[in-house]
Amino acid sequence: MHLRSLLVLSLLSIPQIAISQQVTHNVKGTVTDKQSKEQLIGAIITIPELKKNAVAKLDGTFAFERIPAGTYHVRCTYVGYQAIDTVITVNKNIDLTLPLNNQSSALGEVVVKGKQDAESESTAKRSEQNAASVMNIISARAIQLSPDLTVANVLQRISGVSIERSSSGEGRYAIIRGMDQRYNNTLVNGIKIPSPDNKSRFVPLDIFPSELVERIEVNKTLTPNMEADAIGGTVNMVMKNAPDKLYVNASAATGFSQTVLQDGFNAFPVGAIQKSSPYQAKGPDYSATPDDFTRDNLNYTHKKAPANAMGTLSIGDRFFKDRLGIMLGGSYQNLYRSYKSIFNPGEFQEGGLLYVKHANQRTYSSHLIRTGLNAKIDFNINPKHKLALYSAYADFQDAQARLTTDTLMPAPRTGYGTGQVWNFGRSKYQRQNIFSNTLQGNHSILDDRLKVDWSAVYSKATNNIPDWAEYEYDGGFYADGTSPEPYKHTDVATNFHRMWWKNSDRDFAGYLNLTYSNKAWDVPFDLSAGGMYRDKHRDNKYDNYELRPVPGPGGAPQPWNGIYNFNWTVFNPKGSPGEANNYRSNERITAGYLMLKFVVNKLETTAGVRAENTDQDYDTDLPVTQEGKTGTISYMDVLPSVNFKYILNKHTNLRLSYYAAISRPAFFEIVPYNYDGDQFTEKGNPHLLHTTSDNIDLRYELFPKSNEQILVGIFYKALKNPIEYGFEFTGQQNQKVYMPGNYGNANNFGFEFVYEKYIGNFGIRANYTYTNSKITTTKLTSELVNGGSPNKIYLNESRPLQGQSAHIANAALLYKNAKIGLDFQLAWQYTGKRIVLVSPYYGFDNWQKGMNLFDLSAEKRFAKHFAVFAKIQNLLDAKYEVYIDKAPAKNDTPIPFQDMSASRTLVQRDQYGQNYLLGLRFILNK
Structure with a gap:
């Protein structure tokens, strides 16, 4: 058994x-x-x-x-x-x-790319690989998953690009390969746009919401068919195009700023601001009275943690058998930012000593409203003739309150808690917008051998700062001749200003390009010729009133008892119409080019020459007898370029490029204006020369897979007459003015490395750029001789170009699990130290300390068309710090915020805190 x-x-x-x-x-x-x-x-x-x-x-x-x-x-x-x-x-x-097979790869004879393909990382990499010039691209999908809200912040993820921040801590301007923002230009769909800035040509990139762009292209070399005023490079924002089928992308989000959560927010009533000055509202014969100036916009209300809000919508489709495509987009951001700032300007003292006279503590509160609208309509008349109309509108509003306490460091101060104290309040409301319309045509004739494209452009950019208002009162706790012991001095009102700034740039432009394609001796070639004409007009209006407190009996200062409780008189009741700050300026640019592109075996060559003629004139409101009332400037530049691309195999390119480029002075810089700025007197320079540059690039490119890359490159730039802001002595004692100038020739060279790799659900994206620029200028110092008499000494000092960091690095750790619909990104960005202010004194340049920024973003998709996303900016609360590489001179009393044993002096420290955002997204892509 x-x-x-x-x-x-x-x-x-x-x-x-x-x-x-x-x-x-x-x-x-x-x-x-x-x-x-x-x-x-x-x-x-x-x-x-x-x-x-x-x-x-x-x-x-x-x-x-x-x-x-x-x-x-x-x-x-x-x-x-x-x-x-x-x-x-x-x-x-x-x-x-x-x-x-892509469903939209062919629709009859009309080729239409699908929206998903156009916005993908792989498409961006393929465009970089196929481009004739050295280019970096960041795709819409990468932008959507990044922690960034504006185009400016997105750009800092690109190799060799750093950003300059606004006073609210937001990224504002791009610095490409160490070249200051003046050396770069900004395009929308390949068309240059005007700047709303009142002093410069460059476009503030924080005006553009990132959600509206399909991709951002950074060209680091130029071909002859590109505008030449881009020594550093061009930033081209390609806006969303019409899809092949119904496409909807909508999102809504809210969040908070950490500093607002902690410290609250100081608000003032923007509606109380007087949009026009008395002169502008009532004419040149009117004499302003105190009643013409409101006090309400200097009345601050402290709010507790107002929430941020954002919303976006993009919708597009094709109609009439796919011949008509329409894409509409809109974005709205309502943000509250606040931060604290320490500002201790270091001053030169005879003997080459650094003297800290003022210790400022500032509290900033900024209410930012950013609106963007765009519309793209394309119509295919037939396979050989197409038309497109693109309109874009970007609007940026910043209502900023700044409260300052300034303690005077020398006597009568005897230590912490004593000294003369100046108190300031400032209300500044600024609105900038850009409106651009472009009508374009693409035509193919002669059996497709001749292609013609043209663009007709109308653009306008405006900037308005109405009733920039301030107040000041002085007091403090210190001893004086009336008492040997410190005592609280009565706060007294002092003089202050009300200012109105308004400027606009209007552009009419036309572009025409012809390309003939054929073969010669079995070598395929494209021969292109074309031109561009732009007529630009700028209006700049400025009005400044000085308000003075009414003195008491015997001329005694008027006590300060709040903004509503003192009386003032208008020192200049007619305003300031007869100044060079009021001007009209015109610029006419005529350009033409000839370009040949051909391929012999594996070598692709794009070579040619571009000529640009610049005519400028201006007319100011200065008296007719005063020098500099009007002015004209004209110059012609002939600019050759050649781009070689050797295709080693289908994954690898080797590039060698040379191009010549220019940078024009801004309108404001060549006008002989003169006014008291926030920190020092500023002045224009009618003798300013434009900058020219010869540029060489060499880059190795490897694209192992469609979304991976390894890029290694070197670059060199030789600049003639670079433009930088510096100080010039007036000849009266040590008085000086801050003005643009040509301070000598400069060289700039560097190295770039980009690495992007994916293994399974994980990825790494990293880049590093080393840049070294050099310019040598003469600086002033002195030594004390003969019992303390100063002996002036002039020394040559070599330094980098203003704004150039030796080291820039980015890295991002990525995780993507499509099965569960999860994306995650931890991003790091490092900007090395750089000069933010060039001093006229030897060893006194102001340097921004190297800055590490960590940002975090995540997105979780659910229910097929929905996703929830989160973004955290400045995760570790990095601080913006500026210092001078010199220890402060010893003082009888301690200096706040300084380490007296250190070898450098802290000039500025801004602490912006973290920003948190949580949102919901809906995507429909049939």
């Missing part, structure tokens, strides 16, 4: 042993676009018989493990692509490639 039972059990176990020992295999593979070969991240792969599914990872790969031997169906689907079914026989480990 025992033997019989054992036999039965043995027979029953045979199938189980067979099953447990059944051979299994692994099935893995990659999903790609059949035409472009790019990996399709997030594609869904299923084996119906086994009820198994997988999702393509960041590198486009998928895997099924422990698949029993047999024959199975494999089905692959991806939004916007035709699904495929294939049959596989599993008898060993299998490695598949599943190529999918």
Whole structure:
């Protein structure tokens, strides 16, 4: 019986042993676009018989493990692509490639790219690889998943690009390869736009919400068909185009700023601001009275933690058998920012000593409203003739309150808690906007051998700062001649100003390009010729009133008892109409180019020459007898360029480029204005020369996969007459003015490295740029001789160009799991130390300390069309710090905020805190 039972059990176990020992295999593979070969991240792969599914990872790969031997169906689907079914026989480990056809790759004879393709990382990489010039691109998808809210902040993720921040801590201007913002230009859909800035040409990039762009292109070399005023490079914002099918992308978000949560927010009633000055409202014969100036905009209300709010909407589709495409987009941001600032300007003292006279503590509160609208309409008349109309509007409002306490460091101060104290309040409301319309045509004739494209452009940028208001009262706790002991001095009102700034730039521009394609001796070539004409007009209006407190009996100062409780008189009741700050300026630029592009074996060459003629004139409101009332400037530049691209294989390029470029002075800089700025007297320079530059680039490019890259490059720039702001002595004692000038020639060279790699669901994106520029100027110092008499000494000092950091680095750790719909990014950005203010004294330049920024973003998709997202900016609360590489002179009393044992002096420290955002997104892409 025992033997019989054992036999039965043995027979029953045979199938189980067979099953447990059944051979299994692994099935893995990659999903790609059949035409472009790019990996399709997030594609869904299923084996119906086994009820198994997988999702393509960041590198486009998928895997099924422990698949029993047999024959199975494999089905692959991806939004916007035709699904495929294939049959596989599993008898060993299998490695598949599943190529999918884009549903929108061809519609009759009209080729239309799908929206998803146009916004993908892979498309951005492919555009970089195929470009004729050295270019870096960041895609819409990368922008959407980044922690950034504006185009300016997005740009800091690109190799060789750092940003200059506004007074509210927001990124504002791009510095490309160490070249200050004046050396770069800004385009929308390849068309240059005017600047609303009242003093410069460069465009404040924080005016543009990042959600409206399809991609951002940074060109670091120029071809002859590109405008030449871009020594550093160009920033081209390509706005969203019409999709091939219905597309909707909408989001709403809210959040807080950490500093606002902690300290609250100081607000003033923007509606109380007088939009026009008395002169502007009532004419030149009117004499202003105290009643013409409101006090309400200097009445601050402290609020507790107002919330930020954001919303975006993009919607597009095609109609009339896909001949008409429409894309509409809008973005709105309502943000509250506050921060505290320490400001201790270091001053030169005879003997070359650094003297700290003022210790300012400032509290800033900024209410930012950013609105963006864009519309793109394209119409395909037939396959050979197409028209497009693009309109964009960007509006930025900043209502900023600044409260300052300034303690005087020298006597009568005797230590902490004593000294003369000056108290300031300032209300500044600024509104900037840009409106641009472009009508474009693309035509193909002569059997497609001749292509013609043209653009007609109207753009206008405006800037308005109405009723920039301030007040000041002085007091403090100190001893004086009336008392040997410190006592609280009565706060007394002092003189202050009310200012109105308003300027506008209007552009009319036309572009025409012709390209003839053929072959010569079996060498294919494109011969291009074209031109551009721009007529620009600027109006600048400025009005400044000085208000003075009414003195008491015997001329005694008027006590300060609040903004509503003292009386003032208007020192200059007619305002300030007869100044050079009021001017009209015109600029006419005529350009033409000839360019040849041809390919011999693996070498692609793009070469040619561009000529640009610049005519400028201005007319100010200065008296007719005063020098500099009017002025004219004219110059012609002939600018050759050549770009070589050697295609080593389908994944690798080697590039060598040379181009000549220029940088024009801003309108304001060549007008002989003179006014008292926030820190020092500023003055224009009618003798300012424009900058020219010769530029060389060499870059190796490797694109191992469609969304991966390795870039290594070097660059060199030789600049003639670079423009920088510095100080000039007036000849009256040590008085000086801050003004633009040509301080000598300069060189700039550097090295770039970019690395992007994905393994499974993880990825790393990193870049590093080293830049070294040099300019040598003469600086003043002195030594004390003969018992303390100063002996002036002039020394040559070499330094980097203003705004140039030797080291810039970015890194991002990425995680993407398409199966559960999760994206995560931790981003780091480092900007090395750089000069922010050039001093006229030897060793006194102001340096920004190196800055590390960490940002975090995440997105979780659910219910097919929805996603929740979160962004945290400045995760570790990095501080903006400025210092002078010189220890402060010893003082009888301690100096606040200074380490007296250190070898440098702190000039400024701003602490912006973290910003938190949580939102919901809806995406429909049929």
